[in-house]
Each structure stands twice: as structure tokens, then as C-alpha cells.
Amino acid sequence: xxxxxxxxxxxxxxxxxxxxxxxxxxxxxxxxxxxxxxxxxxxxxxxxxxxxxxxxxxxxxxxxxxxxxxxxxxxxxxxxxxxxxxxxxxxxxxxxxxxxxxxxxxxxxxx
Amino acid sequence: xxxxxxxxxxxxxxxxxxxxxxxxxxxxxxxxxxxxxxxxxxxxxxxxxxxxxxxxxxxxxxxxxxxxxxxxxxxxxxxxxxxxxxxxxxxxxxxxxxxxxxxxxxxxxxxxxxxxxxxxxxxxxxxxxxxxxxxxxxxxxxxxxxxxxxxxxxxxxxxxxxxxxxxxxxxxxxxxxxxxxxxxxxxxxxxxxxxxxxxxxxxxxxxxxxxxxxxxxxxxxxxxxxxxxxxxxxxxxxxxxxxxxxxxxxxxxxxxxxxxxxxxxxxxxxxxxxxxxxxxxxxxxxxxxxxxxxxxxxxxxxxxxxxxxxxxxxxxxxxxxxxxxxxxxxxxxxxxxxxxxxxxxxxxxxxxxxxxxxxxxxxxxxxxxxxxxxxxxxxxxxxxxxxxxxxxxxxxxxxxxxxxxxxxxxxxxxxxxxxxxx
Numbered sequence: 001x002x003x004x005x006x007x008x009x010x011x012x013x014x015x016x017x018x019x020x021x022x023x024x025x026x027x028x029x030x031x032x033x034x035x036x037x038x039x040x041x042x043x044x045x046x047x048x049x050x051x052x053x054x055x056x057x058x059x060x061x062x063x064x065x066x067x068x069x070x071x072x073x074x075x076x077x078x079x080x081x082x083x084x085x086x087x088x089x090x091x092x093x094x095x096x097x098x099x100x101x102x103x104x105x106x107x108x109x110x111x
Numbered sequence: 112x113x114x115x116x117x118x119x120x121x122x123x124x125x126x127x128x129x130x131x132x133x134x135x136x137x138x139x140x141x142x143x144x145x146x147x148x149x150x151x152x153x154x155x156x157x158x159x160x161x162x163x164x165x166x167x168x169x170x171x172x173x174x175x176x177x178x179x180x181x182x183x184x185x186x187x188x189x190x191x192x193x194x195x196x197x198x199x200x201x202x203x204x205x206x207x208x209x210x211x212x213x214x215x216x217x218x219x220x221x222x223x224x225x226x227x228x229x230x231x232x233x234x235x236x237x238x239x240x241x242x243x244x245x246x247x248x249x250x251x252x253x254x255x256x257x258x259x260x261x262x263x264x265x266x267x268x269x270x271x272x273x274x275x276x277x278x279x280x281x282x283x284x285x286x287x288x289x290x291x292x293x294x295x296x297x298x299x300x301x302x303x304x305x306x307x308x309x310x311x312x313x314x315x316x317x318x319x320x321x322x323x324x325x326x327x328x329x330x331x332x333x334x335x336x337x338x339x340x341x342x343x344x345x346x347x348x349x350x351x352x353x354x355x356x357x358x359x360x361x362x363x364x365x366x367x368x369x370x371x372x373x374x375x376x377x378x379x380x381x382x383x384x385x386x387x388x389x390x391x392x393x394x395x396x397x398x399x400x401x402x403x404x405x406x407x408x409x410x411x412x413x414x415x416x417x418x419x420x421x422x423x424x425x426x427x428x429x430x431x432x433x434x435x436x437x438x439x440x441x442x443x444x445x446x447x448x449x450x451x452x453x454x455x456x457x458x459x460x461x462x463x464x465x466x467x468x469x470x471x472x473x474x475x476x477x478x479x480x481x482x483x484x485x486x487x488x489x490x491x492x493x494x495x496x497x498x499x500x501x502x503x504x505x506x507x508x509x510x511x512x513x514x515x516x517x518x519x520x521x522x523x524x525x526x527x528x529x530x531x532x533x
Contacts, residue, residue: 015184016169064463065177065268065308083177083306091174095267095307106170 006032018099018106022056025103033101037092041101045089047075052102062104068094120156141228147193147243148227154191171198171246173253177306179263180249196245197227200252201238201264203297203304206290207277208233217259225252235330236314237274238264262301268464269307270300275317276324284396285319286337286409287437293317295443300450309454310461310470320405321393327417327428332467333450334414334428335437339406342386343395349402350382366395411437413446415453416468426468433490449483456482 001020002013006028012020017036019025030049034041041049051071055063063071065083073081083094090097099106118124126135135152142149154165171182181199188195202218218239222230227243234240244252253263264272273296276282278289296315297304316327319337327334354362359377367377374388375395382402384395396403413435414428432449436442453467456479461470471479480487 064310066310066458069308083308084302087175087177087306093170093172093177093306095177096170096172 004032014106016100016106019103022103022105025053029103030101033103037097037100039090039097039101044076045098045101048072048086048089048094048098049102051075052098052104056102056104062095062099065095119153122159123152123156138229145228145243147197148229150191150194151197151227151243154185154187154194157187157190166197171249173250173263175305176263178266178269179305180253181266182249197242198244198246198249200226200241200244200249200256201234201236201266201272202241202256203262203264203272204233204237204239204274206275206293207280208237208274209277209280218261221252221255221259225249225255233274236264236271237316237325238272263305265304265307265312267307268309268311269305269313270303270309271312271314272304273297273315273317274325276319278317278319282319282324283400284322284393284405286339286405287319287411289317289319289325289337292335292437292443292446295440296447296450299447303454309458311464311466313454313467321391322397328414329417329425329427331417331428332415333453334417335446336412336414337405337409337437338391338412338434339409340434341406341408343384343389343406344404345382345384346402346404347381350399351380353399353402354380362399366398369394410434413449416466416471418466418468421464421466422469423472426472428468429492430488430490431485433488449485452483 001015002017004011004013009024011024011029014020017033019029019033031041034045039045048068051068052062055067055071069081069083069086072086079085086094086098120135123135127133127139138148138152142152157163158165165185165187166183167186169182169184171180172178173180179201181201183197183199185191185194185197205214218230218241219228222228222241225244225248226241229242231240231242241252256263273293275289275293276285279285279287280290293315303309313333314331315333315335316325316331317335318325318327321336321338323334323336325331327336359380362377367375371392371394372388372390374385376383382395382399386406391405393405396405411432411434412430413432415431416426417428419425435445437446457467457470460474460482461467462473465473474482476491477487480491
């Protein structure tokens with residue numbers, strides 16, 4: 001368990017730095033988490049994070065990677081609809097880094 | 112012995128007794144150099160006592176990789192702080208598990224330097240496992256492995272590290288180049304291996320013949336097994352020699368009567384085989400390996416759907432492609448294309464954590480074959496020769512897309528005369 005403080009607000013996290021409470025999430029927190037992961041957020045990065053949050057809001061679960069790949073391809077063009085593009089944005093893996101920055105729960109072990 | 116210090120691991124100590132090798136003995140030895148191993152043992156002792164598993168899974172990836180590290184945290188790290196992180200790195204093994212000693216020494220060195228100094232040859236999937244790195248050392252281990260030409264294996268909903276038997280490199284039974292095909296598929300689909308994008312895991316295991324030394328039929332989603340479609344090669348001179356050495360009774364008891372389809376017989380001290388009824392089980396060839404050999408027109412059978420219990424119980428692979436040649440690059444390309452079609456269809460319609468065998472079970476083989484563009488074949492049965500009843504059913508619209516037909520066209524036979532309808 002850990003926590004970080006941002007603008008006077010304390011955010012609880014788990015031992016890997018994922019937000020303990022998804023409702024705590026905001027742009028500043030996302031910025032902090034991205035910095036912590038060494039990711040420089042561009043519009044392309046935000047597209048993915050926003051998609052993850054929308055999906056989570058609707059289905060209460062992180063999307064399967066193939067759904068994410070397809071959604072990105074649809075939105076940004078077929079040449080970006082592959083895992084390679086996602087790993088260029090998030091070298092640590094979309095499941096791990098993008099979900100973390102989006103404030104989603106940590107993916108479980110043997111996924 | 113009264114003042115000897117009381118062992119912290121009395122239950123584990125029991126596993127040191129007996130003449131066989133003991134992991135406890137080895138790890139205790141290792142703990143002298145690496146104190147974290149001592150704490151891992153103490154934690155295991157606690158697990159034995161409390162019947163509780165203290166490892167928690169988490170996600171840890173090397174940059175650019177979506178899998179390959181099996182990350183484990185201890186949930187009792189306040190008591191065993193040195194064992195707090197104990198991750199496993201999967202490493203792609205060479206085809207057929209052949210190493211020279213220098214390669215093994217190199218792996219040992221990297222393991223001692225960056226992880227717990229424990230290696231597993233090999234994990235259930237077939238790859239090399241390097242156990243005991245913490246967060247930071249997982250990265251340094253990964254870097255050093257890659258600098259030396261090793262690559263990280265698969266985990267998660269991805270293509271998993273392939274494995275094959277020793278094949279033609281060391282075995283006279285092998286019906287095709289298992290080693291080459293394994294490398295070819297690995298190279299072609301390396302992105303799918305490193306970056307998960309499938310509904311769930313997809314394993315290949317490749318065996319040169321039906322002896323299936325790679326355990327493909329039980330342990331892989333897509334077993335590829337060597338076979339032949341002409342006649343078993345019989346050398347009657349060697350048959351005579353075998354009979355002379357072992358006696359006729361031995362041949363009858365151990366070969367003839369053990370043929371599952373009773374297609375082999377001994378006539379005037381000569382072996383006769385009804386090849387049209389042979390199911391290529393390899394038994395007679397194994398026993399009389401000098402006298403009998405697989406046929407000359409060799410190829411592969413591709414199966415689908417082996418797995419351990421998940422959504423449905425344990426399954427073994429069943430036949431998808433009864434026979435195809437696998438000699439040339441063009442043949443191998445056909446396998447690659449088939450795999451792509453399967454991934455596209457299963458990837459599109461498969462549920463989260465649904466293996467391909469379970470997917471077929473859910474949507475039906477007809478729908479699946481339609482989806483991947485393969486013609487149905489009578490050999491696509493789970494248990495050949497075990498079901499005397501045949502049901503003809505007109506194939507209806509796929510159950511997973513669109514509306515099904517109002518009523519399936521089932522062709523049924525009217526009950527005739529005094530026959531009793533069951």
C-alpha cells in the first residue's frame with residue numbers, strides 16, 4: 001500500500017502504484033502516474049487512456065487487448081490498429097501502463 | 112546433539128531424506144550464498160504448516176514486451192522481507208532442447224548474477240525458467256539475456272513459447288523436420304508471442320510421430336504430429352531376425368495382439384499389414400524398430416483443442432487437418448495461413464479467457480470450420496472408431512452470428528413397420 005499527494009489531495013495506491021479507488025482519478029493524477037511510469041503523454045496517449053476509461057465505465061472491466069487494438073484501429077486508422085503501435089506508446093504494455101494511468105484496477109497475475 | 116540449533120524448516124527437511132536428489136538440499140546450499148533463498152524456504156515451510164500459498168500474482172513487463180515475466184510478490188513480506196519479490200523470467204528454448212555446455216554456463220552465470228540462481232529446465236510450456244529476480248533485477252537479467260541472443264518467452268493471452276521433440280536431429284521415427292517448423296513458426300509469429308492479443312493462451316507443440324514425445328495432444332491447443340499416408344515399411348529379413356531372437360510368441364503377444372485396429376498379422380513368419388486400417392499408433396514400429404519403419408510418403412496431422420481444465424474439463428486435441436505435407440517452405444506457409452485464419456475467427460468471436468478448444472465446443476465444429484474456411488472431413492472426430500451411431504444433420508446458419516434458421520433441417524429416418532422407436 002502506498003499513497004501520493006497532489007494539490008493537497010491524498011491518493012491511495014496499491015503496492016504497485018495503481019490507484020486504490022478508481023473514483024479518485026483525474027487528469028492531474030493521470031499526469032503524475034504517467035510521469036512515474038516514464039511516459040510522456042501526447043494526444044495519442046490520451047486517446048488510449050480515454051478509451052480505457054469509457055470502456056471501464058460501461059462494462060466495469062478492462063477491455064481485452066484485442067478489443068483495444070481494434071478500437072484504436074477504428075479511431076486512428078488501420079495502420080495503428082496493432083499491438084506494435086500500442087507498445088510504442090506504452091512500452092511497458094498497454095495492460096500494465098495504460099490501465100495504470102487510466103486509474104483502472106491492476107490486471108491480475110496470469111492473465 | 113542437544114545444543115544444535117533447531118531447524119526452521121522441519122517439514123522441508125523431510126524432503127532431504129532418501130537417495131534421490133532434493134530441491135531442499137540444493138536450495139539450502141544456495142541459501143549460503145543467497146540469503147533470500149533461505150527466506151523462500153522458510154516461507155514454503157510456513158505454507159506447508161498453514162496450507163496457505165503466500166505468492167501473489169502481479170504484472171511486470173520488460174519494455175516492449177507484454178509477457179514473459181511471471182511476477183510474484185510475497186503476502187508475508189513483513190516476515191520474509193528478502194523474499195518479497197521473486198519473479199520468474201521465461202526464456203525461449205532452442206528447438207528440440209539442444210544446448211551446448213557454453214550456453215548452459217552462460218544461463219547459469221546470468222541466473223546467479225541477476226536472479227535467485229535457480230533454473231528450471233524446462234517449464235510446462237517448454238521454455239527455460241529463471242527464478243528469483245526482484246523488480247530491478249528482472250530488467251537487468253532481461254537486458255543481459257537479450258545481449259547474448261536469448262529472447263523472452265510468452266505468457267498471458269498470447270502465443271506461447273513453442274516446443275518440439277528432438278525430431279530428425281536424434282530420432283529415426285521422426286516424420287518431418289520438427290525443429291525447423293518450430294523455429295519457423297516462432298520467427299513468423301514472434302510479435303504475437305511477445306505482445307498478447309488473443310482471447311487466451313495458444314500453445315503449439317510439435318512431435319515428429321505419434322509417440323508424441325512433446326506431449327502435444329494433451330498439452331497444446333494446436334498439436335502438430337508427424338505421420339505418413341502410404342504403407343509401413345517392412346523389412347522381412349529383420350522380421351525373421353527379430354523372430355529368431357525373441358520367438359514367435361513374443362511377436363504375437365507384444366505386437367500382433369496389441370495392434371489397436373488388429374490390422375497386423377504374422378503369416379509364415381512374415382509380417383503382413385492391412386495399411387488401410389492402420390491408425391499410425393506407432394506401437395508395432397516401436398517394438399520392432401529395425402524391421403518396421405514409418406511409410407515413405409510422410410507429412411503431418413494438425414489437431415486442435417488440447418488443454419487443462421478451464422471453462423470445460425480437460426480435453427485432448429482432435430483432428431483438424433488429417434494429413435498435409437510439411438517438407439517445404441510453401442507447406443509451412445500453409446500452416447501459418449491456417450493459424451492466422453483460426454486466430455482471426457477465434458479472436459473475433461472468442462470470449463475472454465476462452466481457449467480455442469472451448470470456443471469450438473461452444474460454437475460447434477461446423478460453425479468453426481465455416482469460419483476458418485476448412486472443409487469438414489470424416490476424420491475430424493474426437494474418438495475414432497468408438498461411436499457406431501451416425502447422425503446426419505444439415506448444417507445450419509452459424510449460431511454466433513445472425514439469426515439461426517427457424518428450424519434446423521434435420522434429416523431423420525421414419526420409424527418403419529414393427530421397429531420400436533426409441
